[in-house]
Amino acid sequence: MPNKLSGETSPYLLQHQNNPVDWYPWGPEALARARDEEKPIFLSIGYSSCHWCHVMEHESFEDPRIARLMNEKFVCIKVDREERPDLDQIYMNAVQLMTGHGGWPMSVFLTPDLKPFYGGTYWPPTASRGMPGFDQVLMAVDDAWSNRRDQALAGAEQLTGELEQITRKGAEGVRVPLNADILSAAAHSLERMFDPIYGGFGEAPKFPHPFELQLVLRWWKRSGLDRWWDIVRLSLDKMYQGGMYDHLGGGFARYSVDARWLVPHFEKMLYDNALLAVVYLEAYQVSGEERYRTVVTETLDYLLRDMCDPAGGFYSAEDADSEGVEGKFYVWTASEVREVLGDAAAETFSRVYDITERGNFEGHSIANLPKTIEQQAKLLSRDVEELRTELAASREKLLAVRAKRVRPGLDDKVLVSWNGLAIDAFARAGACLGEERYIAAAKKAADFILANMRDTGGRLLHTWRGGTAKLAAYLDDYTALANALVSLYEATFEERYIAASTELMGIVLARFSGGDDAGFYFTADDHEQLLTRNKDLTDNATPGGNSLAALALIRLGKLTGRSEYLDTAHAILAAAAPLMQQIPMATGEMLIGLDLWVGPTPELVFVGAGANELATSAKRKFLPRALVAAREEATPGAVLDDLFAGRDTAGDVALYVCENHTCQAPVVGRAAIEKAIEKL
Numbered sequence: 001m002p003n004k005l006s007g008e009t010s011p012y013l014l015q016h017q018n019n020p021v022d023w024y025p026w027g028p029e030a031l032a033r034a035r036d037e038e039k040p041i042f043l044s045i046g047y048s049s050c051h052w053c054h055v056m057e058h059e060s061f062e063d064p065r066i067a068r069l070m071n072e073k074f075v076c077i078k079v080d081r082e083e084r085p086d087l088d089q090i091y092m093n094a095v096q097l098m099t100g101h102g103g104w105p106m107s108v109f110l111t112p113d114l115k116p117f118y119g120g121t122y123w124p125p126t127a128s129r130g131m132p133g134f135d136q137v138l139m140a141v142d143d144a145w146s147n148r149r150d151q152a153l154a155g156a157e158q159l160t161g162e163l164e165q166i167t168r169k170g171a172e173g174v175r176v177p178l179n180a181d182i183l184s185a186a187a188h189s190l191e192r193m194f195d196p197i198y199g200g201f202g203e204a205p206k207f208p209h210p211f212e213l214q215l216v217l218r219w220w221k222r223s224g225l226d227r228w229w230d231i232v233r234l235s236l237d238k239m240y241q242g243g244m245y246d247h248l249g250g251g252f253a254r255y256s257v258d259a260r261w262l263v264p265h266f267e268k269m270l271y272d273n274a275l276l277a278v279v280y281l282e283a284y285q286v287s288g289e290e291r292y293r294t295v296v297t298e299t300l301d302y303l304l305r306d307m308c309d310p311a312g313g314f315y316s317a318e319d320a321d322s323e324g325v326e327g328k329f330y331v332w333t334a335s336e337v338r339e340v341l342g343d344a345a346a347e348t349f350s351r352v353y354d355i356t357e358r359g360n361f362e363g364h365s366i367a368n369l370p371k372t373i374e375q376q377a378k379l380l381s382r383d384v385e386e387l388r389t390e391l392a393a394s395r396e397k398l399l400a401v402r403a404k405r406v407r408p409g410l411d412d413k414v415l416v417s418w419n420g421l422a423i424d425a426f427a428r429a430g431a432c433l434g435e436e437r438y439i440a441a442a443k444k445a446a447d448f449i450l451a452n453m454r455d456t457g458g459r460l461l462h463t464w465r466g467g468t469a470k471l472a473a474y475l476d477d478y479t480a481l482a483n484a485l486v487s488l489y490e491a492t493f494e495e496r497y498i499a500a501s502t503e504l505m506g507i508v509l510a511r512f513s514g515g516d517d518a519g520f521y522f523t524a525d526d527h528e529q530l531l532t533r534n535k536d537l538t539d540n541a542t543p544g545g546n547s548l549a550a551l552a553l554i555r556l557g558k559l560t561g562r563s564e565y566l567d568t569a570h571a572i573l574a575a576a577a578p579l580m581q582q583i584p585m586a587t588g589e590m591l592i593g594l595d596l597w598v599g600p601t602p603e604l605v606f607v608g609a610g611a612n613e614l615a616t617s618a619k620r621k622f623l624p625r626a627l628v629a630a631r632e633e634a635t636p637g638a639v640l641d642d643l644f645a646g647r648d649t650a651g652d653v654a655l656y657v658c659e660n661h662t663c664q665a666p667v668v669g670r671a672a673i674e675k676a677i678e679k680l
Contacts, residue, residue, distance in 0.1 A: 004029075009465040010080040011411045012048040016057060020067035023078045026087065034075040034112040040145050041110040042074040042138075045081050045088055048411040049254075049267035049317040051326060052122045053105040059125045060134045066125060069135065073142040074109075081106075082316060082415060083463050085474060086523050089534050093163055095119040109141050114531050115156035118144070163532050176577035178570070180222065180598050186584035186591050187219035187228065193585070195259065199235035201585070204259045208239055208252065210275040211539060211588025217282055218595045218624050229286065236283050239276075240295050243366035246330065247353060248399040249306070250298030252276050253320075262368055263361055266320035266327040266408070270307060271542045273299050274421040281429050285622035296429055300438060303422065308441070312448030313414035313464060314422045322408045329408050331364035332398070333357075340401050341394050348387075349394045352376050413465040416453055416473055417542065419445055420480025424487045431491040431619040439491050446488055449481065450500055459507060459524075475522050475545030478508045483552040486559070490619065493612050493630040499639045502556060508549060509568065518575035519546045537576040539589045546572050547589035554596050558603055558627050561642045573597055596625055600659055604680075605643060606630040608653035610670060618677050626680070 004024045006017040016023055024030035034041050044061075046053035060066045070076050081088035081104065088106070094116040096102045101121075108119035118141055126133035132140075144152050176182065190212055193201040200206050213232050220228035239245060242261025244253050251273050253264030277299045284292035307315045322329040334357050338346040349355065353367040360366055373391065377384040423442045430438030453461045453469045460473035460481070485501035488494075512520040514535055522534045522545060537546050550572045557565030573594050580587045580594065604626055606615040615630035631644050647656065655667040655676055667676045 005078060009463070009468055009470070010048075010083050010413060011409070011465075012046060012053075012080040012082075013078055015048065015054075016061065016078050019057065019061045020064050020071075021061050021076050022067075022071045023076050026077050026079050026084060030075055030077050031112075031114070034110075037075070038112060039073070039075050040117075040141065041112065041114070042070060042076045043079065043087075043091060043106075043108045043110055044077070045079045045084075045091065045106040045108070046104045047081050047317070048409060049269070049319045050104045051265070051267070051320050052103075054321065056105050056122050056134075060123070063125055066135055066138070069138050073138065073145075082411075082413070083471060085476075086527070086530060086534070089522065089536070090163065090531050091116060091119070093166055094159060095121065097159060097162055107137075111153060111156050115153075115160045117152045117156040117159065160531060175574060176581060178573055178577060178594060178597060182577060182580050183215070183219060183222070183591060183595055183598065185581060186587075187216055189584045190216055191228075191231065194231050194235075196234075198260045199231075199238035200261070204257060205265070206256045206259055206261065207541070208244075208255070208272065208276055209585070209588065210272075210279045211543065211592060212585065213279050214282060214624075215584075215588050215591045215595070217279075217286065217622075218592065220286075221622065221624060222595075232279075232283060233287070236280060236292065236295075240280075240291070241369040241372070243361075243368040245295070245368075246302070247367040247369070248330075248395050248402060250300075250302035252299065263366060264327075266330055268307075268318040269541075270303070270314050270316050270415075270418045271421050273303055273307075274418070274425040275542075277425040278428060281425075281432055282622055282624070285432060285620065293433065296433070297435070300426060300429055300441075304437075304441060309412065309414060311452070312444035313453075314419050314445060315410060315412045316415055316418060317411040318407075319409035319411075322406045327361065327364075327366070329402065329405050331359075331361055331366055333359070333364055337398065340397055345390065345394050348380070348390060349398075351380075352387075352391060413463050414449075414453070415463055416449055416460055416477035417462075417480040419449060420477070420482075420484040420548075421542070423481070423484035427484065427487040427491040428619070431616050434616075434620075439488075442484075442488050442491065446481075446485060446497065446500075458503070460504070472524060472527055475508065475512050475520050476542070476548060478504045478512070479520075479545050479548035479552055480543070482508070483548050483555070486552060486555045490628045491616070493615065493632075495635065495638045495640055498556070498559060501552065502560065502562075502639065505549075505552060505556060505565070509564075518571035520549055520572075537572070537579055537590065538583070538586045540586075543589035546576070547587070547593055550576075550590065550593035551596065554593065554601070555627060558601060559629060559640060559643060569593070569597065599625060601625045601627065603643070603656075603658045604628045605647065605656040605658060605663075606653065606673075607644060607647045607649050607656070608632065608651060610653045611649075614653065614655070614670065614673050614677070617674070618680065621677070621680060623680055 002017045003022055005013045008025055079087055091108045092102050098119050103121045105122055108116050110116050123134040123137055124131055201209050216228050217232050239261050244256045244261045244264040251268055254267045254269055255265050257263045277296050280292045280295040320326050332355055334355055337350055337355050354370050355365040374384055377387045423445050426438045426442035453464050460477050461469040462471040462473045462477055482501040482504040485497040489497040511524040519535055519537055538544055539547055550569045553565040553569035576590045580591055604618055611630040611632045615628050618628055629643055633649050652668050655673045657664045667673050
């Protein structure tokens with residue numbers, strides 16, 4: 001019989017609806033039962049593409065003996081961390097305080113008043129590999145609750161006090177001047193962590209760190225020193241050449257388990273692909289090298305093909321496993337390649353993409369590029385373009401065959417925050433590459449969210465699936481979407497997107513503000529009351545809500561002239577400055593906001609017939625601190641009237657370059673503007 005998760009919309013929760021565990025979703029019913037029966041809560045937090053979450057489910061939550069023990073002794077609550085990042089933040093902090101590490105599945109035992117007193121991550125069903133068994137953990141926790149409850153409660157109180165101390169990361173500290181010295185120190189810190197052989201930062205397992213690469217690229221722009229571009233170029237080349245990139249279908253896996261980007265953890269996340277598409281786009285703007293454009297288009301085309309709901313929103317993730325085997329969907333044997341391509345084409349493809357009889361992953365091969373296609377063309381005495389054409393045809397055939405395999409599980413919920421990152425990527429790529437279909441996709445997703453993921457009061461709802469939107473949105477939902485809408489304005493010059501962005505930031509200022517402290521809380525002031533209310537000025541795998549707030553407020557402040565936006569952005573950056581000095585690897589997006597703040601931040605304002613086209617041409621250049629606006633005809637009452645005040649849209653097309661409320665003499669006429677753009 002299905003348990004109480006059967007009425008949920010989260011794919012992760014629905015995966016557990018037939019467990020023999022009497023799972024509850026987080027909500028009043030479960031919490032009331034724990035209080036009424038004075039039972040501790042077992043809180044299990046994971047997500048649909050989490051490999052070890054699946055393992056623990058199969059080993060423990062599907063075991064009738066363990067399920068019976070869980071049901072007798074605990075109120076069992078299952079949470080999707082992507083739906084409830086507020087709960088995930090609080091209790092992950094608790095697990096890290098208790099154990100010194102964290103991860104998923106997260107397993108936490110709470111008192112009926114929601115205070116944690118014991119926790120961990122994955123446990124095997126019975127003792128093995130030096131770990132206690134989950135059955136032993138359950139019995140030990142029950143024994144402590146039944147026989148030493150005062151100690152458990154005292155420990156929970158102490159831990160809760162420690163949690164309250166860390167819920168405002170970076171909100172207090174020594175004030176640091178906001179200048180380029182912070183950016184320089186951060187870039188040099190990243191340089192010390194840079195892997196000069198395989199690119200990227202640190203050792204295995206290796207994550208792509210897109211914000212940090214963007215920061216280094218901005219420092220290259222400031223310093224003019226090629227060594228900074230070399231860091232970005234080597235990292236992007238090695239990531240793309242490795243097996244972490246899907247050479248058949250496009251897009252990146254979550255991370256590499258080795259230092260050379262060969263073997264990925266095969267899950268594919270919307271946010272990784274959106275963020276990496278932007279980094280490769282910026283590399284293309286800098287270099288004009290076609291391979292970076294190819295990565296951008298293949299990655300975004302993957303999202304359009306496999307991760308886009310017909311209504312317009314983008315899905316969250318694809319699992320690492322198919323048919324219960326990690327990576328099975330993606331790997332090949334040499335004989336499978338020969339069967340699809342025939343001997344001659346298979347020999348060429350296998351040589352270029354490292355498909356061997358022995359394999360490079362558990363007897364199979366992950367496609368990767370040990371050498372570039374240009375290098376292989378020389379070794380094979382082939383014309384490089386002819387080789388590219390042959391390989392493209394082979395990839396298309398293999399992709400068609402792969403599409404018939406059992407696909408990894410799809411988490412098809414639509415999250416506002418991650419969609420904001422995707423909208424930003426599609427809008428920026430569409431403007432830079434002249435791809436109208438990307439701009440259309442960005443508009444469709446943005447319009448879908450604005451129409452279908454808000455409550456009757458205009459407040460955002462965090463998640464949507466199958467026609468149902470629910471859960472009050474979090475800070476990063478508002479700020480990711482607000483920032484994306486500015487990018488979408490710069491791709492379309494439809495001022496309604498600036499109006500929508502300012503509306504969202506108005507809600508943030510009204511509902512998420514931190515009182516006497518700078519920065520915004522993760523939840524609104526009328527959110528469900530939880531154990532603590534987090535305020536975080538750092539970034540994680542996705543940009544932090546405060547980092548995105550700073551970016552959106554600077555961009556909107558410059559475009560609209562609203563000084564309160566700029567004042568608030570300055571306060572956020574000032575509060576985060578000590579963290580940017582101490583841990584640049586955890587503040588990459590905030591440092592990008594600082595780069596924009598330090599400037600120079602020119603506003604490129606185009607007016608008159610043909611203004612939109614000329615403004616779009618400016619988006620093809622790497623101008624990370626420039627803001628672009630265009631208006632072809634007078635539109636009284638629009639949100640950017642102050643920006644365009646006194647600028648005649650009826651005369652010849654003109655470009656005004658402005659900064660800090662001062663504009664240079666206008667550049668008039670198409671030819672003169674094109675020359676001016678070239679000099680930017």
